[in-house]
Amino acid sequence: MKALLQRVSHASVSVNKQTIGQIGNGLVVLLGVADGDSEKDADYLAEKIVGLRIFTDGDGKFNLSAADVHGELLLISQFTLLADTRKGRRPSFTGAAAPESARRLFEYFVDRVKRSGLTVATGQFQEHMTVEICNDGPVTIMLDSRDKFVQPGN
DSSP, X not given: OEEEEEEEEEEEEEETTEEEEEESSEEEEEEEOBTTOOHHHHHHHHHHHHHOOOEEOTTSOEXXXXXXXXXXXXXXXXXXXXXXXXXXXXXXXXXXXXXXXXXHHHHHHHHHHHTTTSOEEEOOTTSOOEEEEEEEEEEEEEEEGGGGGOOTTO
């Protein structure tokens, strides 16, 4: 499972020119579910994202998390994070989970993030969305749940 985080001052998501979710200060999380991902991957990323210290303190240092600043989160499913571009010019998405499995894990992930008590908005699964992001910093960070298995020094 991959998550692309962008720290934002505000963001929104629309489907068919109708705003379906919006947030103020917080994080936009684009989430790609890979074939073979499980609830453990979603648990790992949900905890990591809510606690990741990427908001600045009074000294301008990354010492505060979304939980610390009561940040809002906009969660959007994005299978294109699983693009394989190693061959040719057209990306392959064979590493992405099947839609039914991806939907279930995305919804599970949303539920896990909501348990943090933070305000959560979402996009609409399997719909063409327009996402407006006002990246603050800019701060953009990629997380991969498979990194949790990497041992230090390897």
